[in-house]
Amino acid sequence: MSGHDFDLFVIGGGSGGVRAARQAASTGAKVGLAEEYRMGGTCVIRGCVPKKLMVFASGYREMCEDARGYGWDIGQGNFDWPRFRTHLHEELDRLEGVYRKLLTNSSVEIFDARATLKDSNTVKLSTGDEVTARTILIATGGHPYMPEMTNAELGITSNDIFLLEELPKSILIVGGGYIACEFACILNGLGVEVTQYYRGAQILRGFDDEARGLIAEAMHERGIDLHLGTNIVEMARATEDHLAEHGTDSDAAMGADVGLSQALLSRDTEGSGPIWVKATNGKERVVDAVLYATGRVPNTSGLGLEEAGVEIGRRGEVVVNEYSASSAPSIYAIGDVTNRVQLTPVAIREAMAFVETVFRDTPTPVDHELIPSAIFTQPEMGTIGLTEEQARDIEPIEVYCSSFRPMQTAFIGRSDRVLMKLIVSQATRRILGCHIVAPAAGEMIQLAGIAIKMGATKEDFDRTVAVHPTMSEEIVTMREPVRAG
Incomplete structure (x- = not known):
């Protein structure tokens, strides 16, 4: 360990930090991790997971209304927030326990404390202890921005x-x-x-x-x-x-x-x-x-980063290169604290690339191209690649688009519409972007994203037989562009 207490010390117990700690430990490195709040970070404790459970809960009122349109005699009940909230926090407690167990089973030493930097190799803990590490990883995430106004x-x-x-x-x-x-x-x-x-x-x-x-x-x-x-x-x-x-x-x-x-x-x-x-x-x-809900900012304040030689950007982010290395040779950063792409799966990918680079001697840059993502509105939106507006500014394109009333809700007279849209390069025929607005669009874009990441062309989609009757079959049945540009 070159005279240090740890080979790696991770500050932050979110999805990215936990993944990096576990993977580094699997190489034989001695790893410590400090988390000042709850293990699991934004995603598990106050982000993706509880939000998605609330998305599920919020859909049942409309589902009950739809069921009556399909002949079911279902009454409209009342939503019991305290009962849901109790179950929600039980689930979050369970998931936090899972994260802790994963770390413990990987022989990662956990510190339930706030960690700050004394210098580029020394971490100060709120318990009063200090530890040293050959490499320090900042994975402290971000927090919601509050506007500066009276009250x-x-x-x-x-x-x-x-x-x-x-x-x-x-x-x-x-x-x-x-x-x-x-x-x-x-x-x-x-x-x-x-x-x-x-x-x-x-x-x-x-x-x-x-x-x-x-x-x-x-x-x-x-x-x-x-x-x-x-x-x-x-x-x-x-x-x-x-x-x-x-x-x-x-x-x-x-x-x-x-x-x-x-x-x-x-x-x-x-x-x-x-x-x-x-x-x-x-x-x-x-x-x-x-x-x-006016944006999120990186958690870098008061960590002692600048004093340790870490460059901080104008939005408070840790400035890193393609290998997640900061301006201080021993300090790296991943996830929302770098303000690159604020998505949990991206933080996990950055964690994996960091471990490959630093602990497996396989320099691995982070790939931020063609990342599929979903917005869990009602209806959902799934997206990957360039928007029509972005693509038009780069090269000549064709736009294939279909908007229609889906069978399930049209049957009961609802006016809901869905959208299936492909942005195609005229020169290469590659699909530059795919945008879906529909129930379960997040599930659809995950699968479409595989093909698009592989470089699929419009003709590859055309050769795929449709699954009928589904909403998503429109993705492979649109034959003529609605416009070009």
Whole structure:
């Protein structure tokens, strides 16, 4: 170990950090890992896993309505948030235990403490101990951004959703990215009256225009009060005058008594009850909660990184090269803390590449090309590769696109539409992008992503026999482009 306590010390117990620690230990390295909160990180404790379970829960109300259209005599029940929340946290506790067991079984020494850097090879722990390591890996992830405005602390973030003692009757969600849109759909599905403000011209900036337009329409149709080109300019705890004038979005007629009886959060807050907000368009309203989903920032503050010689970027990220190496020779970083691609599977891939490079002497750059991803709105969106707008700026393309009412919901008279879209290079015929808006789009894009990553052409898709009757058969039956550019 070259005189050090550890060959590798990992700061952060999320998916990336845990994978790196386990894989490095499998090479015979002595590995330590420090986590200051709960093992599992954002994904397991306050991100992907609890969010997806809430996605499942939010879909049953519509499912019950659909079942009646198919002849089933099913009554509309009430959603029991406390019962769901209890089960949710039991599952998160179980998963945290799994992560700890995986580390222990891999002979990784766990430190339940905050870790900071004393220098490029020394880690200080909040317990007062210090350890040294030949290599240090920063895998501290990120956290939700809170805007700098008066009374911003009255709002909550996506981290807090899973800690609510009870669901608010009404909520204002600020933001237009995938987290904001996912929680708008989730909470709407659970019976919360949802208003969403986004300062841009359309939600889901950076995704395919046609796809995000269809999702915005679907959100409107499901009752989400979406306001584009709109932001909060003022917010405060609602007074009796506010309540008398504006009521709450959940029930204006209830006047000043609305929501005053219950605290919304299990964490400490200064006061409780409805919140008054004023928008850039001049409109005022009172809601039971405000959720900020305005982006995430890397967890680098106070870690001692710059003092250890680590370059920090303008957004607070650890600047790394293609091998995840920082400007300090002994310090590497992976995952959201690098602000490259903020996805759990990417952090895991970066962890694997790091171990190959540092502990198996096989320099392995991280591959960030053609990453499939999903947005768990209702309907879902699955995407890989270039959007139509991005591709047009690079080379001549053909666009193959089909939008239609799927059989399952058309049968019961619902107006839902799905979208299947392929972006094709005119020169090489390779598929440059695939965008799906449909129920289970995340499942579809995972499989389509394999072919596209392999370099499939439009003709490869054309040669594939359709599975009928399915929504996804449209991906292989679109023969003529709808436009070129």
